[in-house]
Amino acid sequence: xxxxxxxxxxxxxxxxxxxxxxxxxxxxxxxxxxxxxxxxxxxxxxxxxxxxxxxxxxxxxxxxxxxxxxxxxxxxxxxxxxxxxxxxxxxxxxxxxxxxxxxxxxxxxxxxxxxxxxxxxxxxxxxxxxxxxxxxxxxxxxxxxxxxxxxxxxxxxxxxxxxxxxxxxxxxxxxxxxxxxxxxxxxxxxxxxxxxxxxxxxxxxxxxx
Numbered sequence: 001x002x003x004x005x006x007x008x009x010x011x012x013x014x015x016x017x018x019x020x021x022x023x024x025x026x027x028x029x030x031x032x033x034x035x036x037x038x039x040x041x042x043x044x045x046x047x048x049x050x051x052x053x054x055x056x057x058x059x060x061x062x063x064x065x066x067x068x069x070x071x072x073x074x075x076x077x078x079x080x081x082x083x084x085x086x087x088x089x090x091x092x093x094x095x096x097x098x099x100x101x102x103x104x105x106x107x108x109x110x111x112x113x114x115x116x117x118x119x120x121x122x123x124x125x126x127x128x129x130x131x132x133x134x135x136x137x138x139x140x141x142x143x144x145x146x147x148x149x150x151x152x153x154x155x156x157x158x159x160x161x162x163x164x165x166x167x168x169x170x171x172x173x174x175x176x177x178x179x180x181x182x183x184x185x186x187x188x189x190x191x192x193x194x195x196x197x198x199x200x201x202x203x204x205x206x207x208x209x
Contacts, residue, residue, distance in 0.1 A: 003051065004050045030047070145190075
């Protein structure tokens with residue numbers, strides 16, 4: 001089994017490698033500190049499992065997943081990130097990954113996740129599984145941007161681009177109070193409380209190559 005650990009922090013890669021070598025005696029482990037290096041490694045070496053950080057130099061988007069699958073369709077992908085799994089796991093699940101693990105997870109959880117995926121399964125925390133179940137029951141769209149009306153999406157896009165209420169009001173020829181009403185509605189639907197979080201939501205759910 002060949003495992004590629006992609007993270008820009010050497011201490012993280014070395015720590016995870018140590019844990020995996022103790023648990024799996026017959027594996028080969030490779031390292032990458034950028035997405036460009038991931039691509040180079042995948043072009044040269046067959047990889048059974050890729051542990052991939054979201055915030056990786058040269059990547060940092062769901063577009064990394066399709067690129068990996070283009071190079072090696074059979075490679076299993078476990079996202080290994082410090083980012084909140086409730087915000088990110090579902091997006092990467094729908095992009096085609098096989099699991100999502102928080103970097104603060106215990107050694108036992110790391111081994112459990114890798115074992116499950118190498119055996120052909122998927123690994124997500126109980127919290128994420130509950131979120132998936134709730135979304136199905138309540139018919140919540142996989143992409144939260146789909147819950148916005150055309151006007152709400154238009155205004156949300158302008159907010160994410162850095163335009164203020166006055167600029168948006170002038171651009172769309174509506175009252176500032178109307179912009180404020182739309183803004184509150186958008187924040188409520190997307191579960192965000194400020195424009196910074198809105199921008200992050202757009203980065204996650206807008207199509208990226």
